[in-house]
Amino acid sequence: xxxxxxxxxxxxxxxxxxxxxxxxxxxxxxxxxxxxxxxxxxxxxxxxxxxxxxxxxxxxxxxxxxxxxxxxxxxxxxxxxxxxxxxxxxxxxxxxxxxxxxxxxxxxxxxxxxxxxxxxxxxxxxxxxxxxxxxxxxxxxxxxxxxxxxxxxxxxxxxxxxxxxxxxxxxxxxxxxxxxxxxxxxxxxxxxxxxxxxxxxxxxxxxxxxxxxxxxxxxxxxxxxxxxxxxxxxxxxxxxxxxxxxxxxxxxxxxxxxxxxxxxxxxxxxxxxxxxxxxxxxx
Numbered sequence: 001x002x003x004x005x006x007x008x009x010x011x012x013x014x015x016x017x018x019x020x021x022x023x024x025x026x027x028x029x030x031x032x033x034x035x036x037x038x039x040x041x042x043x044x045x046x047x048x049x050x051x052x053x054x055x056x057x058x059x060x061x062x063x064x065x066x067x068x069x070x071x072x073x074x075x076x077x078x079x080x081x082x083x084x085x086x087x088x089x090x091x092x093x094x095x096x097x098x099x100x101x102x103x104x105x106x107x108x109x110x111x112x113x114x115x116x117x118x119x120x121x122x123x124x125x126x127x128x129x130x131x132x133x134x135x136x137x138x139x140x141x142x143x144x145x146x147x148x149x150x151x152x153x154x155x156x157x158x159x160x161x162x163x164x165x166x167x168x169x170x171x172x173x174x175x176x177x178x179x180x181x182x183x184x185x186x187x188x189x190x191x192x193x194x195x196x197x198x199x200x201x202x203x204x205x206x207x208x209x210x211x212x213x214x215x216x217x218x219x220x221x222x223x224x225x226x227x228x229x230x231x232x233x234x235x236x237x238x239x240x241x242x243x244x245x246x247x248x249x250x251x252x253x254x255x256x257x258x259x260x261x262x263x264x265x266x267x268x269x270x271x272x273x274x275x276x277x278x279x280x281x282x283x
Contacts, residue, residue, distance in 0.1 A: 022151065022164060022166050022206060023164065023165055023166070024162040024163070024164065024165075025078075025146060025162070025163045025164065025165040027078045027086075027124070028078075028086075028123055028124045029165070030144075030146045030163065030165065030216075030218075031049075031076070031122075031123070031124050031125055031126040032048045032049040032050075032126060032127055032128035032216065032228075033046065033047075033048065033075075033077070033146055033147075033163060033215070033216070034046060034047035034048060034049060034055050034057070034073055034074065034075055034077075035073070035074040035077045035080065035148060036055075036057060036061060036071065036072075036073055036113075036214060037071070037072045037073075037074065038070050038071050038072075039070035043080055043148055043211060044061060044211075044213075045057055045058065045061035045211075045213045045214035045215070046146070046147045046148065046149075046211075046212055046213065046214045046215025046216070046232065047061075047073065047113065047214045047215065047216075048127075048128045048215070048216040048228055048231075049075060049119070049125065049126070049127045049128065050127050050128060050130055050228075051127060052118035052119055052120075052121070052127075053093075053114060053115045053117065053118040053119070054112060054113065054114055054115070055073060055112075055113040055115065056110070056111075056112060056113075056130075056216070056228070056231060056250070057110075057111045057113055057213075057214035057215075057231065058104070058109050058110065058111060058213050058214035058231050058232065058233055058248060059097040059098060059101045059104075059108065059109045059110055059111045060103065060104050060109055060213065060233070060234075061111065061213055061214045062095045062097065062111055062113075065094075065095035065096070065097055065111070068091075068092035068093075068094065068095055071091070071092045072089055072090070072091060073089065073090050073091075073092065073113065073115060074087050074088070074089050075087065075088050075089075075090070075119050075125050076088055076119075076122070076124040076125045077163075078124075078162065078163055079160040079161055079162050079163070080148045080157060080160070080161030080162075080163075081159070081160050081161040082160035082161070082162075086122065086123075086124040086125070088119050088120070088125065090115040090116055090117060090119065091115070091116040092113055092114070092115065092116065093114040093115060093116045094113075094114045095111055095112070095113050095114075096111065096112045096113075096114075097110070097111045097112075098110045098111075098253055104233045104234040104246075104248075105190060105191075105234055105246075106193075107193040107195045107196060107248075108195060108248070108253070109231065109233045109234075109248040110231055110248045110250070110253055111214075128216060128218060128226060128227070128228045129221075129225055129226060129227045129228065130227065130228055130250060131227050131228070131229070131250060131251040132251065133251055133252075133253075134251060135227075135251040136251070137170045137197065137219055137229045137251075138170065138172070139169075139170050139171055139172030139175060140169055140170065141169060141170045141219055142167055142168075142169050142219070142220075143167070143168060143169065143170055143199055143217055143218060143219035143220075143229055144165055144166065144167055144168070144217070144218055144219075145165075145166055145168055145199065145208045145212065145215065145216070145217045145218075145232060145245070146163060146164065146165045146166075146215055146216065146218075147163070147164060147208060147211065147212035147215040147232065148161055148163060148164065148211060148212075149164075149208060149209045149210055149211030149212030149213075149215075150209040150210045150211055150212075150238065151164070151209070152209065152238060152239070153209065153210075153237055153238045154210075156211070157211075166206050166207070166208075167206070168199040168200045168201070168206055168207065168208075168217070168244075168245065169199060169200075169201070170197065170198070170199050170219070170229070171198040171199060171200060171202075171244050172198075173192055173194075173198070175198075176192050176198035176244060176246075177191075177192045179198075179202060179242040179243065179244060180192065180236075180242065180243065182242040183242070190236065190246070192246065194249075194252060195248065195249050195252040195253060196233070196246050196247065196248065196249055197217070197229060197230045197246075197247045197248075197249040198244045198245065198246055198247070199217055199229075199230065199244060199245055199247060200239070200243075200244030200245050201244065202241065202242060202244075203241055204239045204240050204241040204242075204243065205239050206239055207235065207238050207239035207240075207244070207245050208232045208235070208238070208245045209235075209238035209239070210238070212232045213232050213233070213234075214231060214232060215231070215232045216228045216230075216231065216232075217229050217230035217231070217232065217245075217247045228250050229247070229249070229250060229251070230247025230248060230249055230250060231247055231248040231250065232245065232247055233246050233247050233248045234246050
């Protein structure tokens with residue numbers, strides 16, 4: 001599998017020992033996790049470190065990417081409402097979204113966020129690996145999603161707000177489309193596009209939720225390497241039967257391929273400023 005250069009986690013993460021199902025993560029277990037806060041709104045989204053001064057997130061987390069003055073991004077954070085001795089905070093220099101983005105359910109829900117300065121690597125702050133364009137994640141592959149979002153529909157993470165993790169298997173495109181067609185009516189129709197990837201359970205019960213948007217869906221690929229397959233994008237409810245989470249597919253985007261291969265973000269034909277749209281299904 002082709003990946004951009006990144007750290008291996010060694011003994012920090014060993015796949016067979018992961019806890020399955022809505023658990024508190026261990027501190028430092030997901031060192032690429034980013035907490036995105038916006039002024040008085042506080043926590044609004046998650047993200048993932050992909051370089052010392054770049055974060056990958058969802059486009060819908062930045063409805064006005066030309067105005068980023070209120071955003072603060074925290075790396076090395078473990079507890080949303082507690083003391084975090086290993087955290088670092090950065091402001092946003094600029095936000096770039098994929099060309100063609102309008103709303104999450106129409107695809108291209110990816111954003112690259114440039115920090116106002118690089119962060120220093122440590123045991124608690126490291127970048128995630130990214131897949132080359134076209135890398136496939138077959139149905140059934142166990143992956144993990146992490147975040148500080150709601151623990152169920154409408155219920156915020158309580159207490160100190162410890163980072164949560166849950167194992168969700170990849171669902172192939174055909175099966176995902178079939179699931180979303182079950183009991184669908186005119187207001188409950190989702191078209192799973194080629195630049196989306198689904199993960200979760202047909203019976204429901206485990207999923208990402210509101211507040212997890214922009215966070216990483218990562219999969220173990222052997223040799224202690226974890227690759228980010230998706231970015232939390234949208235869903236219908238949280239953990240409902242036949243309604244798995246829908247993620248922006250990282251490997252499907254020329255937008256990301258351009259970053260990986262060129263390490264340059266100046267090409268106007270793959271980037272644009274998005275409109276401020278009303279996102280009704282975003283997480």
